[in-house]
Amino acid sequence: MNRRGALLRDGRAALLFLAPSALGFGLFYLVPFGMGVWYSFTDRTGSGSFAGLENYREVLASASFRQAAANSLLFTGIGVPLLIALSLLLALLLNRSLYLRQTLRTVYALPLVVPVASVALVWQIFFDWNGTLNAWRHALHLGRIDWLQSDGSLWVLLLMYLWKNIGYDVILFLAALQAIPASYYETARIEGAGKVRQLLHVTLVYVTPAMVFVVLISVVNSFKVFREAYLLEGDYPYGRIYMLQHYMNNLFLSLDVQKLSAAAVLMVGSIVLLASFLLRAERKFRDNLE
């Protein structure tokens, strides 16, 4: 009872502290999104009337939307597991005493602070049809490859995504790894657990709560890869890297606000579903642990 009252008091204080941020969030995210949801059910912007699910039907009937959704899904489906695996591996390596450890940690975090626009330019010069990579291939008498205008463009984009996000994930994993008490490992060793067993049953288990967070952030960041794609190839890139945001961005430019809103609601819905699934899994896991 007593504990509950304290929580309530805490809650009030928390609300007070949250208010400024909540106000901004409400004004600039929640309210516009609410309006967007309303628009997605109307037939015209402004004085439109209720049109039911017409916009959703149109969006789902659009082959470009389906392609964009498939691309985004594919990108997230490949990119996130790859990113998690690589960054966990790096974090494990960096967690030991390693030559140049501090420098390496800094190096991995560097891509975080480099502006996307300037990086995209470098990547463009590198991967363009008349770019550096093709110049090298040409010098080696290998045929040129149109990296950005073929199905391979997805891998170019994945590379950019990994490069950009791996540092952040490594930092998060490092923090989680260092929070695991050394005594757990000692106990495991005394009980006769080998390296692999320690990794699977101590490290991975105790890193899981952080992992859920990292996965969530990585998923959200995988949707943000539109920035890179847009800077590389403009609003109509090769079909394979045409993402959901390309679709929405182009609809916005042609002022089709209703269809745009419907697409946005569908995307937000999917992300919310995914996020709540992950969070629920984490809670269950934590309950089991206790």
Place this chain on the structure above:
Amino acid sequence: MRKTQVLLAGSLLTISLAACSGGGDGGQTPASSAPATKGSAPSPSSSSAVTEPAIASPASDGESKTIVFQTYQYNEEFAAAIKNYEALHPNITIKLNSLAKGEEDLNGLGLEKFRQTTSTQLLAGQGPDLIDVDWLPTDRYAGKNILTDLGAAMASDPSFHKEDYFDNIIEPVGSEGEITSIPMSFFMQTLVGDQEAIEKSGVSFDDKSWNWDEFAEAGRQLVAKGGHEDAYVFKSPINLLYQMVQANLPALVDAERKEAHFDSDLFIGMLNGIRKMEEDKVVTFDISKLRDGDVFFQDLTIDSPEGYLTRMRDIQYPKKKLYYAPKADGQDPGGYFTTYDKLAINAHSKVQAEAWDFLKYLMSDPALTPVFGLPINRTVYEKQVDQLLEAGQYTVEEDGSGRGGTFPVTKADLQPLDDMLSGAAHPLDSLPGTIEQALFEETPAFFSGQKTAETVAKLIQNKATTYLNE
């Protein structure tokens, strides 16, 4: 259905009657306009939206109305016409929205704003009543009931005489048989040939129906016979391709069914055809040949009878003749044209009948001659020709090249132009911006020999499909 049609006709009669009482532009005065006032006045808004144009709304005489007329740039002719029209119809006010008079939109911000605001308003079911859609992405308005079908208005308006206009220019505009806009003027795209050299070579061809293959074959034969080194000159391979695509737009882009056909043999054939023609010296991209007249054929854009005479004079062949430009396989015979100042009426306008009446006035007033291009109105064109013939001469301004002066003109000089105008059949429509961009970005790699036609065609097809299916 029938009843509404009668009502429509009746209401349009009333409008024309109102027009007559105001200024009296001659013509017929219909005896009865009874159906319009008979019985219940059905609102033309929602129930009849599918089959009937909303222009059926009855015009109310005497009540003052405002028509908002939106164009991109200021147009002297339109401003003058508005003045005249308002004098004839005291109850109508026309508000012309555009860039200011003489304002130049060097950085394109004015165009951007015009596009943004007008498109936003149109899509929201608001906005100007009469719109110059030349610079608007009309391909995205298809199937959204944004622009009124003017074809129905023309067909049902007894005071509108189709034969007074170049209806071969109006007809093909718009998809699915709808006419969503009417151009105020147009330009003819033709070829001029070195008649003497062609006749001397003895090569025969039928330019009225020739396709690019036949043109290339004739070109090869002409070059083989000698006289000129190349058969045809054009700005650049990409520009030639662009014009071919324009001429075949319906076969390459189907906006209604959201299909692109750039991976078709037609488009790949265009790419390879241009290269082959250059190899065979059928076409050259060396512009100096144009200056020297060292080709059998060159392009000619006709914007007015006088412009036609002047440009023909500039071409340095001893004898010259107009030819039709080559067409795609299976395309009907006839010439190409581009349109200018296409006007459309907002489907959600509350003064559609009035806007149509004003549009009709813009099209028909013999005092109005367009600043650019040939008038859509045949009688206006004929008046231009008559004036030229009456004077018996035309003047070319001296520009320092020694080509200026006054030259005689006879009816025979203008006959080929007359024939060419009647033969106009195919519009050179502008491509949707995205597809145009893809075309200009992807094809240089083909023309420089870095990629195959199939690869380039596939890339353009990929982007065009994405664009069309959004």
